[in-house]
Amino acid sequence: LALANAGVDQLQPYQPGKPVEELERELGISNSVKLASNENPLGLGPKAKAAIEQALPELARYPDANGFNLKARLAGRLKVRTDQLILGNGSNELIDLLYHTFVSAGQEVVYSQYTFVVYALATQAHGAKAVVVPAKDFGHDLDAMAAAITGNTKLVCITNPNNPTGTFLGKAELEAFLAKVPENVLVVLDEAYTEYVDEAERIPSIDWLAGYPNLIVSRTFSKAYGLAGLRVGYMVCHPELVGVLNRVREPFNCNSLALAAAEAALDDTDYLQKAVNLNRQEMARYVAFFEEKGLNYIPSKANFITLDLQRDAGPAYEALLREGVIVRPIAGYGLPTCLRISIGLEHENQRCMEALAKVLA
């Protein structure tokens, strides 16, 4: 421990949900449903699967160190230049790379109270100063975040839709916020769940890049594209920022299967549409169920919904586990009365609702 830097010394590791097999063994149950990590319940899409099979014979070779094909495909899709793109081993790796590259010890990072915990972990690990802005209705308070920026601020982190609350910032308020941020302060806009947002409401974040050279848009193939296990995400920003990030990025950070599958997944519009439609339909069912039962929930635009039991959620989490339903307690996010439920397949959600009805009765 004496060897760790000051930030790492006090750091608690990221707590992922336990693997299903481990939980089932611990609890002596089987046939559980896992609605805990915001994954795509449809499983791997057919085009991604075929691309993986096709890539297998090449696995003795190194992957394309620069992800040329995937970047070309993404650039076409997003209408950006390939030198505005950087690929990562999940967007998580890119978040870390962003800190590693741009954030020095002692500088300030501004983020919202209930947001993706990796921002807090990375801030601490890099010895930066966390400026945590109190949430407004469980979401980001952009006015307060703008007011929190000082001469020492290096980075502002915004997650939209937000994890773990599912709250969403509209186009006008986000753009007004960006206009207030000084150019020497970087803004990462984490859009891991953007595909689930109705098209009419979606943020034109990529269009904003031309006007805001300090904006970094982060996305992932882990959610709506169904590739969480392969680890591939990307950031889109000014070519100069990409150039600096590439100095620090490990070569070969995206493996061959991930690159091939992501390319194919981008083309599989049927799969994406099916995932988004399922999510919309099942989200509506959860909302109707919560309303009927008089349960408090946070309206969500993502692929999960957070229930506020207004009392310690730990016992309900444990009771749900015994019913074979694995959800996510989010005490670690500062929300000890809440449970986050990832939207699953229809029959999985049905089991979750039945278990909730029983456990909360």
Ligand code: PMP
């Ligand atoms: N950002 C947000 C807001 C997330 O919720 C997640 C996944 N939980 C990630 C980034 C990281 O996703 P990945 O590394 O799989 O791309």
